[in-house]
Amino acid sequence: MIAGKTTVDDALFVETAEGPALLGSRCTDCAAHTFPRQGGCPRCTGSAMEDVPLSRTGTLWSWTVQGFRPKPPYTGTEAYEPYGVGYVELPGQLIVETRLVETDPVKLEIGMAVELVLAPFRDDEFGWPVHTFAFTGVSA
Amino acid sequence: MSGVAIVGIGMHRFGRTEGVSGRAQAVHAAREALRDCGLRFSDMQFGFGGSHSAGDADTLVSELGLTGLPFINVANGCATGGSALIAADSAIRSGQHDVGIVIGFDKHPRGAFNTDPAEHGIGAWYGETGLMVTTQFFGLKIQRYLHEHGIAPGVLATIAEKAFRNGARNPMSWRRKEIDAAQIAAAPMISHPLTQYMYCSPAEGAVALVLCRADRAREYTEHPVFLQGAAFRSRRYGSFEVFSPWTAAERADSPTVEASAAAFAASGIAPSEVDVAQIQDTESGAELMHMAETGLCAHGEQEELIASGATAIEGTLPVNTDGGCLANGEPIGASGLRQVYENVLQLRGDAGEHQVPGDPRVGFTHVYGAPGISACTVLTR
Numbered sequence: 337m338i339a340g341k342t343t344v345d346d347a348l349f350v351e352t353a354e355g356p357a358l359l360g361s362r363c364t365d366c367a368a369h370t371f372p373r374q375g376g377c378p379r380c381t382g383s384a385m386e387d388v389p390l391s392r393t394g395t396l397w398s399w400t401v402q403g404f405r406p407k408p409p410y411t412g413t414e415a416y417e418p419y420g421v422g423y424v425e426l427p428g429q430l431i432v433e434t435r436l437v438e439t440d441p442v443k444l445e446i447g448m449a450v451e452l453v454l455a456p457f458r459d460d461e462f463g464w465p466v467h468t469f470a471f472t473g474v475s476a
Numbered sequence: 477m478s479g480v481a482i483v484g485i486g487m488h489r490f491g492r493t494e495g496v497s498g499r500a501q502a503v504h505a506a507r508e509a510l511r512d513c514g515l516r517f518s519d520m521q522f523g524f525g526g527s528h529s530a531g532d533a534d535t536l537v538s539e540l541g542l543t544g545l546p547f548i549n550v551a552n553g554c555a556t557g558g559s560a561l562i563a564a565d566s567a568i569r570s571g572q573h574d575v576g577i578v579i580g581f582d583k584h585p586r587g588a589f590n591t592d593p594a595e596h597g598i599g600a601w602y603g604e605t606g607l608m609v610t611t612q613f614f615g616l617k618i619q620r621y622l623h624e625h626g627i628a629p630g631v632l633a634t635i636a637e638k639a640f641r642n643g644a645r646n647p648m649s650w651r652r653k654e655i656d657a658a659q660i661a662a663a664p665m666i667s668h669p670l671t672q673y674m675y676c677s678p679a680e681g682a683v684a685l686v687l688c689r690a691d692r693a694r695e696y697t698e699h700p701v702f703l704q705g706a707a708f709r710s711r712r713y714g715s716f717e718v719f720s721p722w723t724a725a726e727r728a729d730s731p732t733v734e735a736s737a738a739a740f741a742a743s744g745i746a747p748s749e750v751d752v753a754q755i756q757d758t759e760s761g762a763e764l765m766h767m768a769e770t771g772l773c774a775h776g777e778q779e780e781l782i783a784s785g786a787t788a789i790e791g792t793l794p795v796n797t798d799g800g801c802l803a804n805g806e807p808i809g810a811s812g813l814r815q816v817y818e819n820v821l822q823l824r825g826d827a828g829e830h831q832v833p834g835d836p837r838v839g840f841t842h843v844y845g846a847p848g849i850s851a852c853t854v855l856t857r
Contacts, residue, residue: 344601344604344605345599345600345601347599348599348601360722368713368724369722369724370722371721371722372599372721378713378724379713379724397620398616398617398619398620398623399616399619399668400612400615400616400619400667400668400669401665401667401668402606402609402612402667403664403665403666403667403668404666406590406606406608406609407587407590408590408603409590409592409593409600409603409604409608410603410604410605410606410608410609411604412604412605412606419606421606421607421612421615421616422616423616423620423723425725426725428725429725430722430723430724430725431722431723431724431725432721432722433607433720433721433722433723435605435606435607441668446619446620446623457605457606458604468601468605
């Protein structure tokens with residue numbers, strides 16, 4: 337459980353004073369970031385990584401909308417489709433791939449301000465929602 | 477060090493061939509390539525080959541002949557054929573062997589590829605939440621590219637229209653019906669801004685090539701094609717690649733840029749000298765991006781080149797003259813070698829209805845695939 341919600345994988349998250357954030361790694365030698373966390377630095381090839389919460393806000397770097405139901409290993413529930421997909425630039429850290437709450441192409445624009453939320457993507461065997469991370473637009 | 481020549485080419489038609497296994501298609505292609513240069517499988521000193529979904533290439537010897545040759549399997553996703561070719565190039569160029577064969581083949585089920593994240597070292601959540609979808613990545617990549625270079629999305633339909641027009645002129649292609657740009661643009665949206673007809677489909681097919689030392693090529697054929705440069709590169713920190721849960725904010729060139737530059741450098745030939753090019757067109761956007769990443773033109777220049785017909789068979793820079801992946805489908809293991817097969821036909825002057833006019837002398841091939849790899853070749857007659 338993260339922020340009282342069932343998630344697809346709690347290891348992706350960390351609770352912060354501002355709310356749940358994605359948990360990444362930062363290289364203590366060269367300051368490169370990764371998501372999820374990993375032991376080796378892909379930039380300087382060292383292995384001095386530390387855990388770091390990633391920014392909860394950023395800007396949309398690219399986007400699309402998933403137009404068909406993917407095959408397995410996708411496990412999403414139809415009620416949560418279609419879904420938007422984007423890459424969001426988190427300032428000073430990295431560009432993370434994410435589901436987007438918005439699915440209308442007209443309302444998605446590269447450069448728009450977005451923030452992290454936990455969004456349902458499937459229902460479990462008892463009908464309770466399972467959440468993953470998603471970004472949604474914030475009004476300026 | 478010896479140069480390397482391609483002396484025999486063979487293909488099993490791409491598309492869907494019910495009741496014929498991928499391995500049987502590979503054997504067909506191998507026999508055609510051997511026939512093309514008048515050799516037998518017992519003359520082969522080595523083999524490199526692979527498929528993604530149709531079995532191990534080294535087991536083909538049970539049908540082709542149990543001769544004891546070293547036959548090494550290659551598994552490099554979309555660059556499987558390219559990697560096999562590069563391995564063969566090294567085997568001959570180093571003087572280790574004089575003549576050998578490369579074989580790429582595949583047979584995939586219908587629909588988009590589904591991949592297990594664990595095979596890529598990614599957590600199960602990535603697949604479960606619907607992010608491990610190749611078609612989605614291509615939508616994201618071209619969306620960003622169009623934005624960065626100020627290119628209007630209309631060009632994506634024009635690229636697909638050209639692919640089906642070329643496919644209609646190629647008797648070995650899968651999709652042989654022309655589709656006009658308006659119909660392509662109006663087709664169901666798969667992953668914005670790419671519609672159904674802008675994507676290639678997984679398919680079936682096989683290609684085999686017989687290669688030998690350049691100084692012995694004329695013993696086997698009157699029209700050898702020389703492999704002047706071949707290079708393979710993987711991704712660097714900061715390049716934006718398929719199946720990436722994240723990418724660095726600090727941007728870097730794609731592996732295509734480095735692989736093509738290395739292939740051109742090895743050949744001593746400049747991109748401006750290319751007469752015919754086969755480049756990875758998994759979808760329309762890929763052809764657009766790869767035209768510039770390979771150095772065939774500048775970023776942003778593509779729109780004008782495509783609109784003016786420069787990339788058509790009769791144009792100044794013919795691209796994907798056999799219809800590319802869009803018209804041939806993508807049997808992963810065979811796709812890269814299909815490009816070389818097509819360039820050999822073009823350089824021999826044997827491409828028939830889809831022949832580039834004016835006796836082309838320099839051919840270029842480029843493949844790109846997961847998880848951020850590219851292989852390129854430069855060929856001359």
